Amino acid sequence: MMITPEYCLTMARYNAWQNRQVKAFFANLDPVALKQDRKAFFGSLLGTANHLLWGDLMWMSRFTGAPPPAGGIKDTPTLTATREEWEIARFRADADILIWSERLRAVDLTGDLTWYSGAVGREVSKPKALCVAHMFNHQTHHRGQIHAMLTAAGVEAPVSDLAFMSAEGPWL
Structure with a gap:
């Protein structure tokens, strides 16, 4: 088998851990800096975070039958309008991914x-x-793109190494 349920649970935990760190770094940026066009594929930090959120929602809709997110890929940078909206949607998506991965079986x-x-x-x-x-x-x-944009903006970026993720959690 290419991957296992244990791998999926580890990656779901890693995802939630990383997004918690991104949330903390975003909280230290003013809304203008968060939405500033940084010449990335999805424009800004928030635009890239929104695209990632949209992608997770789309894949989870395919895996679980949940409703897909609105819009297409070109619409993803504006999925949420503010950091606060993104935080709430991201928290919910991460919880859904964790619950799904905890219930996953090899079959x-x-x-x-x-x-x-x-x-x-x-x-x-x-x-x-x-x-x-x-x-x-x-x-x-x-x-990784968000990490690079934070670094280019002169902001210390979060630790992203899977090997340094705490085994104890909390995952959300």
Whole structure:
């Protein structure tokens, strides 16, 4: 098997830990700095954080049958309008990902997942395990962009090394 339920739980915990740190760093930025165009693919720090949140909501809708988020990829930078709105939505999404991963069984990672992809404009079918691994990889990729933007802005960025995540939690 490509990935295991234990891997998914570890990555869900890592995701929540990282987002908690991002939240703390965002709290120290004024709203103008948070929305400043930093020439990243999704523009600003908040725009990139919103895209990541949208991606998580979209993947979880595919994995669990929950309602998908509104809009398409081009709309993602404006998913939430403020840091406070983002924090609430991010907290809820992280809780949902953690609960899902805690209940995951090996059989849930087998077979294919089929969905309509707005990004490529057609139905796509891929192994479920690959899709789950992609969701966690997508999180890490865009948090890396946030880390780089914080560093470029002269802000000390959060610790992002999985090896330094506390085994005790709390995860949210």
